[in-house]
Amino acid sequence: MKLDSRIPSGPMAGKWDKHRFEMKLVNPANKRKYHIIVVGSGLAGASAAASLSELGYNVSCFAFQDSPRRAHSIAAQGGINGAKNYRNDGDSIQRLFYDTVKGGDFRAREANVYRLAQVSVDIIDQCVAQGVPFAREYGGLLANRSFGGAQVSRTFYARGQTGQQLLLGAYQALEKEIAAGGVKMYSRHEMLDVVTIDGVARGIITRDLVTGKVEAHAADAVVLGTGGYGNVFYLSTNAQGCNVTATYRAYKKGAAFANPCYTQIHPTCIPVAGEHQSKLTLMSESLRNDGRVWVPKRREDCGRKPGEVAEEDRDYYLERKYPSYGNLAPRDISSRAAKEVCDEGRGVGPGGRGVYLDFSDAIGRVGVQGIAERYGNLLDMYQRITDEDPYTVPMRIYPASHYSMGGLWVDYNLMSTIPGLHVIGEANFSDHGANRLGASALMQGLADGYFVLPYTIGHYLASNKFDKVSTDHAEFRSALEGVEQRTARLLGIRGKRTADSFHRELGKILWEHCGMARNEAGLKQALQEIPKLREEFWQNVTVPGSGDSLNQQLEKAGRVADFLEFGELLCLDALHREESCGGHFREEYQEAGEAKRNDEDFCYVAAWEYAGDRSAPVLNKEPLEFESVHLATRSYK
Amino acid sequence: MSGTLNLTLKVWRQAGPSAPGKFEEYAARDVSTEMSFLEMLDVVNERLIVAGKDPIAFDHDCREGICGMCGVMINGAAHGPNQLTTACQLHMRSFKDGDTLTIEPWRAKAFPVLRDLVVERGAFDRIIQAGGFISVATGSPQDANALPIAKQDAEESMDAAACIGCGACVAACPNASASLFTAAKIGHLGLLPQGQPERYRRALKMVAQMDLEGFGGCTLFGECMSACPKGISIDFIKRMNGDFIYASATKRDEQVLLGAG
Amino acid sequence: MLSFWHSSVGKKVVMGLTGLVLVGFVIGHMAGNMQVFMGPERFNGYAKLLKDDLIEITWLVRITLLVSVVLHALAAYQLTMRNWAARPVDYAMREPQVSTYASRTMRWGAVYLFIFLILHIGQFTLGWKWLLPEYTAEGAYGNVVLAFARIQWVVLYLGAMFFLALHLYHGTWAVLRTLGVAQPSAQPLQRRAPLIIALVVTVGFSLVPLGVALGVVR
Ligand SMILES: Cc1cc2nc3c(=O)[nH]c(=O)nc-3n(C[C@H](O)[C@H](O)[C@H](O)COP(=O)(O)OP(=O)(O)OC[C@H]3O[C@@H](n4cnc5c(N)ncnc54)[C@H](O)[C@@H]3O)c2cc1C
Ligand code: HEM
Ligand code: HEM
Ligand code: SF4
Numbered sequence A: 001m002k003l004d005s006r007i008p009s010g011p012m013a014g015k016w017d018k019h020r021f022e023m024k025l026v027n028p029a030n031k032r033k034y035h036i037i038v039v040g041s042g043l044a045g046a047s048a049a050a051s052l053s054e055l056g057y058n059v060s061c062f063a064f065q066d067s068p069r070r071a072h073s074i075a076a077q078g079g080i081n082g083a084k085n086y087r088n089d090g091d092s093i094q095r096l097f098y099d100t101v102k103g104g105d106f107r108a109r110e111a112n113v114y115r116l117a118q119v120s121v122d123i124i125d126q127c128v129a130q131g132v133p134f135a136r137e138y139g140g141l142l143a144n145r146s147f148g149g150a151q152v153s154r155t156f157y158a159r160g161q162t163g164q165q166l167l168l169g170a171y172q173a174l175e176k177e178i179a180a181g182g183v184k185m186y187s188r189h190e191m192l193d194v195v196t197i198d199g200v201a202r203g204i205i206t207r208d209l210v211t212g213k214v215e216a217h218a219a220d221a222v223v224l225g226t227g228g229y230g231n232v233f234y235l236s237t238n239a240q241g242c243n244v245t246a247t248y249r250a251y252k253k254g255a256a257f258a259n260p261c262y263t264q265i266h267p268t269c270i271p272v273a274g275e276h277q278s279k280l281t282l283m284s285e286s287l288r289n290d291g292r293v294w295v296p297k298r299r300e301d302c303g304r305k306p307g308e309v310a311e312e313d314r315d316y317y318l319e320r321k322y323p324s325y326g327n328l329a330p331r332d333i334s335s336r337a338a339k340e341v342c343d344e345g346r347g348v349g350p351g352g353r354g355v356y357l358d359f360s361d362a363i364g365r366v367g368v369q370g371i372a373e374r375y376g377n378l379l380d381m382y383q384r385i386t387d388e389d390p391y392t393v394p395m396r397i398y399p400a401s402h403y404s405m406g407g408l409w410v411d412y413n414l415m416s417t418i419p420g421l422h423v424i425g426e427a428n429f430s431d432h433g434a435n436r437l438g439a440s441a442l443m444q445g446l447a448d449g450y451f452v453l454p455y456t457i458g459h460y461l462a463s464n465k466f467d468k469v470s471t472d473h474a475e476f477r478s479a480l481e482g483v484e485q486r487t488a489r490l491l492g493i494r495g496k497r498t499a500d501s502f503h504r505e506l507g508k509i510l511w512e513h514c515g516m517a518r519n520e521a522g523l524k525q526a527l528q529e530i531p532k533l534r535e536e537f538w539q540n541v542t543v544p545g546s547g548d549s550l551n552q553q554l555e556k557a558g559r560v561a562d563f564l565e566f567g568e569l570l571c572l573d574a575l576h577r578e579e580s581c582g583g584h585f586r587e588e589y590q591e592a593g594e595a596k597r598n599d600e601d602f603c604y605v606a607a608w609e610y611a612g613d614r615s616a617p618v619l620n621k622e623p624l625e626f627e628s629v630h631l632a633t634r635s636y637k
Numbered sequence B: 001m002s003g004t005l006n007l008t009l010k011v012w013r014q015a016g017p018s019a020p021g022k023f024e025e026y027a028a029r030d031v032s033t034e035m036s037f038l039e040m041l042d043v044v045n046e047r048l049i050v051a052g053k054d055p056i057a058f059d060h061d062c063r064e065g066i067c068g069m070c071g072v073m074i075n076g077a078a079h080g081p082n083q084l085t086t087a088c089q090l091h092m093r094s095f096k097d098g099d100t101l102t103i104e105p106w107r108a109k110a111f112p113v114l115r116d117l118v119v120e121r122g123a124f125d126r127i128i129q130a131g132g133f134i135s136v137a138t139g140s141p142q143d144a145n146a147l148p149i150a151k152q153d154a155e156e157s158m159d160a161a162a163c164i165g166c167g168a169c170v171a172a173c174p175n176a177s178a179s180l181f182t183a184a185k186i187g188h189l190g191l192l193p194q195g196q197p198e199r200y201r202r203a204l205k206m207v208a209q210m211d212l213e214g215f216g217g218c219t220l221f222g223e224c225m226s227a228c229p230k231g232i233s234i235d236f237i238k239r240m241n242g243d244f245i246y247a248s249a250t251k252r253d254e255q256v257l258l259g260a261g
Numbered sequence C: 001m002l003s004f005w006h007s008s009v010g011k012k013v014v015m016g017l018t019g020l021v022l023v024g025f026v027i028g029h030m031a032g033n034m035q036v037f038m039g040p041e042r043f044n045g046y047a048k049l050l051k052d053d054l055i056e057i058t059w060l061v062r063i064t065l066l067v068s069v070v071l072h073a074l075a076a077y078q079l080t081m082r083n084w085a086a087r088p089v090d091y092a093m094r095e096p097q098v099s100t101y102a103s104r105t106m107r108w109g110a111v112y113l114f115i116f117l118i119l120h121i122g123q124f125t126l127g128w129k130w131l132l133p134e135y136t137a138e139g140a141y142g143n144v145v146l147a148f149a150r151i152q153w154v155v156l157y158l159g160a161m162f163f164l165a166l167h168l169y170h171g172t173w174a175v176l177r178t179l180g181v182a183q184p185s186a187q188p189l190q191r192r193a194p195l196i197i198a199l200v201v202t203v204g205f206s207l208v209p210l211g212v213a214l215g216v217v218r
């Protein structure tokens, strides 16, 4: 497989403009004739579907929830970046670009990141015009905050519900287009396969989650905006429905899967309370602007009430290790630091898996009122879940799986290695390299959907000839039968264990061996255990009910089955990458406790190519060149 | 702190949209007080599945009170007994050992039951389609700061925009009225300058769609407000009525009213 | 116009406006009735004034009232049917959280009021003999005294006053929201003025039958 990133030539700042001019346009009169399938109605999917329909294309949009508004983007709290430099604090497109490349530990594609920084500005304008009620100053202009370890204030936010407001903006645009007849919406439909004809993506197979009907849909181009695979760890901050199914099926149809081992573990989540735990709740990173992270210096003190631990017996380890960034150190670094102190036995709370996030100083500074104004809804959520009052008792937090930088490989036009199959948002391997900075995923999802894909997909359609295909084409029929057989097989096993119990076990394996810190031995063990577990799954899972009606266990089982295969790919990638970078920390490769990159051997994108169930996937490499930002060790000390 | 409870669940079971439904009783033993209400249902389901029985179907996704997918009647209260709390955020410590919980789906003509506790809320999407948006094509807008918006207006608009579309307002309303949901969107957009051009048109169309979907009218019972997990005020219903009356009286719904009230 | 009447909000607005007319009337009517305590001459004089000298105005009022009550009741009926139809299958269990008893009795209470109104007008204005055999067109005062000499009438009227009080308590609060004129407030559910209106009007009204029953008015 040959990976052509299609990066335009010329100086970085001019690439996108140049490319936009060079791309072919579709005659407005013909746009209606093109049918585009968009899978996903999150920030990426909804913004793309709406924008494409506005341009005149004939769009079908799919989502597994009951309404496009429920896509997981809704849960994003902290904010969205935009290089507006409204604060006059030295921000610029160049700086956002630089921060993102560096934050990604030099494992992202420069050209894409630069374009992202460029359009970030338009995103804010678009969202405001849609009526997104961003926070404002008394003067009536937009407010900003510094977020996720950035030294400039470029983050726009709407209370602790930024993702919700941005998604509602995109959702409303989508509903507007549905009303106008440009988009046909398929809610409660799960995509279970991509259909390719002569190697070109021409449609998908879906299951109607209410009637159970398996259907084929043909189109001229397919777009996946199906989100991340963080749920492979079972416990994560992702919504219950988040899955790898869509992208993994595309992978099995020939789309390369890039950097699966780049997973982000978020440092500030509410710790696990017990076996019953079904998800972990994120406490927005913005809390770290005012909260101080600490654990007791001595193990003996861990049992005691936080209030009883004297100031001099507290270890504010982030401030100690990273004086210049302190509590705002990037996510991967903060998460690992938390793991270290807990491994040393200095963790607090149930099972010793937690660290304190303490607001007492901030409250002393700005008062309870001040803190309530900034984080009220988050602290209330914490209290609701833990029954502890964060205003008087320090919060307990612990890292949890949160985001997947890895995803389907795409070129500069956001097209995967399957012609016609475009991938946007968290689902692609994205612009975040080995680690994503806070408030930049919302930015990327909307950049892809509003401002990049609408151009590049037009170029694809204008550059190729499409003869109509109908869904009774052999490829469609075989794909459809494949899906039906798989469903029947899952229903037929009638074993003893629930799909959830397998998912939970898979999560434990991955969290243990392929979580915040990884090493060869552990990964090899995981690669032993996962196939065994998968084996048992297909022998012993039980899926009650039938396939011809709403059957949530069937949906769940299908997703777990894919996670069980994907988890192996994840470990394989982690094992092959013999360096530490961003979210991928290999214990063998460190320097004084800090990640040690190996730019000689690993300065590339690892794009895995499916080679059949019997044989191991093939590794393809896209070398990364850095013209504008010079490779440097990422230091936040 | 943490403890365990033994509860009796009376759950509405219904095989399909047209199938007849009935209540079934289940014993939920050793429920940890640290569990969320949905995690309690997970545990009950795990046991049902292993016993070869059909698990209870219920909608949920984010499990942190923001996606609006979850929601059931618990002992006659939408989303359960706690204020400003969705079913997924409700924790079992809110119940006592030995309690009996009656669990029902949202009930409204416009929200048909699909299975057990799962209902179809597409009517909400259609209400939004009728006018719950600002018509601005991608790429057309001016600079974000070209239009100052008073902080208090932005905040009030945000109060309404916080709606998660869960449908608890409809479920709790004795009239099964969607007034609070509809009014929240009309309020969110109508309080912003960007929302003015379509303000009155929006009010007329969204109200008309709300009626068309078969929701009831508003008698101002106020139940919706107390059930709403986002605490959206019935003041927005008043605002919706005001916009509707103005629009009907002036018939200027099709015209541009920049900067109006 | 038609679309306005067909919309649930439109109907509700009609109810609100007509409701306000009725509120205005009951306040005035109650005030007028207080003259019962100033003796027969005064009260009969007042009745005469309305029936002879100001007859044109009276008719104006009557027509307005008739139209209002009809529209009000019609809208109420149609809305109620819609609202009931909106939930074909009821809950096995639904615990009212904040709705008042008044709001929940609007409908059945209104039915009582409706019947009361017919009987009341038949009795005092149209003088249906089967309701009040001793009715005389001139003797409004006498009519009142004779009517309330019968305990069942006292009970019927006091019952009406009970429902009227509830109706006003919710109605005068709700109408401001229906018409979109209420001031935004932190506790939109609290209602002080409506309580006062409801009590003054209904207590005032009740004094007459009670006065007769207790022999204060003879
Ligand atoms: C708790 C939390 C907080 C976050 N906070 C921030 C933040 O503050 N700032 C920030 O920049 N980022 C944040 N993120 C990350 C950001 O929210 C996500 O990366 C981003 O929203 C992903 O958007 P998306 O459109 O790519 O995917 P999603 O929003 O996940 O949408 C996926 C869509 O695909 C559909 N779908 C998935 N699989 C299928 C299938 N098989 N068939 C059919 N449809 C399917 C789903 O129905 C859904 O509509 C946060 C993430 C989490 C979990
Ligand atoms: C003739 C018999 C009457 C009937 C059948 C009747 C019925 C009703 C009903 C059912 C409601 C609630 C409607 C809803 O919001 O769903 C209502 C509201 C109201 N009624 Fe009446 N009513 C009657 C008489 C009166 C009288 C005598 C008054 C005044 C003294 C009155 C004043 C009001 C007011 C102010 C409202 C509030 C309207 C609103 O919320 O906008 N009604 N009526
Ligand atoms: C205890 C309370 C009341 C008493 C003692 C009372 C008394 C009377 C009397 C004596 C008349 C006849 C006036 C006349 O024809 O000379 C009358 C008329 C009337 N009353 Fe009342 N009334 C009472 C309550 C009410 C209420 C609650 C309503 C409405 C909700 C009402 C509505 C009317 C109407 C519509 C008329 C006809 C007015 C007309 O002549 O057109 N009354 N009342
Ligand atoms: S208004 Fe409140 S209750 Fe109604 S849908 Fe919105 S959030 Fe849910």
Ligand code: F3S
Binding pocket: B172, B173, B174, B175, B176, B177, B178, B179, B180, B217, B218, B219, B220, B221, B222, B223, B224, B225, B234, B237
């Ligand atoms: S409960 Fe129903 S009647 Fe109106 S105030 Fe709320 S919608």
Ligand code: FES
Binding pocket: B059, B060, B061, B062, B063, B064, B065, B066, B067, B068, B069, B070, B071, B086, B087, B088, B089
């Ligand atoms: S599951 Fe999302 S709000 Fe409850």
